[in-house]
Amino acid sequence: MYAKRLARVLGRGWLAFAGVMVAGLPAGATPLISEVYYDAVGADNGHGFVEIAGVPGADLAGYRLLGVNGANGAPGPLVELVGAIGPSGLFLLADVDREGVSATPGADQYANFDFQNGPDSVQLLAGSVVVDALAWGVFGPGEFPAGEGAPAPDAPPGSSLARLFADRDSDDNAADFGILAVPTPGQATFAPIPEPGSGALLTLALGFLAGSRRRTDAAGVGGA
Numbered sequence: 001m002y003a004k005r006l007a008r009v010l011g012r013g014w015l016a017f018a019g020v021m022v023a024g025l026p027a028g029a030t031p032l033i034s035e036v037y038y039d040a041v042g043a044d045n046g047h048g049f050v051e052i053a054g055v056p057g058a059d060l061a062g063y064r065l066l067g068v069n070g071a072n073g074a075p076g077p078l079v080e081l082v083g084a085i086g087p088s089g090l091f092l093l094a095d096v097d098r099e100g101v102s103a104t105p106g107a108d109q110y111a112n113f114d115f116q117n118g119p120d121s122v123q124l125l126a127g128s129v130v131v132d133a134l135a136w137g138v139f140g141p142g143e144f145p146a147g148e149g150a151p152a153p154d155a156p157p158g159s160s161l162a163r164l165f166a167d168r169d170s171d172d173n174a175a176d177f178g179i180l181a182v183p184t185p186g187q188a189t190f191a192p193i194p195e196p197g198s199g200a201l202l203t204l205a206l207g208f209l210a211g212s213r214r215r216t217d218a219a220g221v222g223g224a
């Protein structure tokens with residue numbers, strides 16, 4: 001009985017710890033879907049792309065992009081990612097048509113996929129684990145959003161869905177993504193985070209040091 005209760009408490013403790021670990025990851029540690037272009041003006045084949053944001057140099061081996069049909073939840077195109085996040089913090093996967101031609105120059109990887117116009121979803125998987133997902137459009141009753149939180153709006157033809165900041169993720173598609181009138185394959189805005197060693201971070205660190213010294217002094221006085 002006691003052992004069972006202990007195991008339950010330990011289990012909860014581990015879950016809480018794991019939650020803190022995930023929440024404490026530095027921004028951009030896990031790759032994120034930063035932009036999806038699925039509806040070009042006219043035919044889509046050879047025009048779409050998916051942009052991934054992550055730590056520069058991070059190998060994407062084992063990561064996969066999966067389209068999920070909004071009408072019935074069925075898996076759609078599946079692309080195994082090959083390559084690494086570029087120095088800019090982005091990785092660009094572009095669609096090709098039947099002849100292998102793409103309208104997107106300079107991509108890190110080319111593959112033949114066509115994610116559907118909305119309502120639909122794309123998931124970024126590590127093996128079989130969903131690490132990020134985006135749903136767009138208005139899902140009716142009985143339809144299958146496979147994104148995070150509320151779906152992003154459906155982007156009109158010629159526009160894309162992009163994160164407001166490529167490396168910022170609240171797990172709510174409606175809050176995180178907006179419509180880009182002009183898609184930006186291979187370019188993105190990142191959240192303004194102070195670089196290590198910058199003035200703001202140094203001031204913060206000095207503030208922590210001063211605070212901890214004060215606490216130590218106070219403890220010393222109290223203990224004397």
Ligand SMILES: [Ca+2]
Pocket residue numbers: 039040041042043044157
């Ligand atoms: Ca189209």
Ligand SMILES: [Ca+2]
Pocket residue numbers: 045046095096097098111112113114
């Ligand atoms: Ca295609």
Ligand SMILES: [Ca+2]
Pocket residue numbers: 131132133148169170171172
């Ligand atoms: Ca997410």
Ligand SMILES: [Ca+2]
Pocket residue numbers: 034035051162183184185186187188
């Ligand atoms: Ca972009």
